[in-house]
Amino acid sequence: MLRQIMYSSYATSPMSPTSIELLLRKARRANETNEITGLLIHSKSRFIQIFEGPSHAVNDLLRKIECDPRHHSMKIIHDRRSAFRAFPDWEMGFEDNPSPTANDVVVQSMIRMLNSLPVAKAA
């Protein structure tokens, strides 16, 4: 059985394309090793991410992400068990400032969720 987490958070300070690129490069490498797949969306200094994989790997990653100083106010949107991966081919798909017309159903619903969060929040 796999575990899938979805959360939202706020960047502690605005992240440059270079710092996001670095984060993604390391994350994808680690995710491949740890059999984690998922999707990360970044928009207006907010993140929304889904990650999934074997329970022990998801537990470990959740603990790391929770104490990562690059973001704060992490809110778990769902935490569920699943027999199948939603993103079998993505070590960590990424969308930056996605357009509201992005035609992927999952991306669309994640953007809607992101847009329903308050726009600004103090650290």
Ligand SMILES: Cc1cc2nc3c(=O)[nH]c(=O)nc-3n(C[C@H](O)[C@H](O)[C@H](O)COP(=O)(O)O)c2cc1C
């Ligand atoms: C928004 C956000 C998403 C992240 N996603 C992942 C991820 O999918 N996989 C990953 O290994 N690290 C991810 N990280 C980085 C982890 O928080 C942590 O820095 C990383 O696992 C390295 O930990 P270690 O060097 O202590 O092993 C993310 C960080 C942030 C801020």
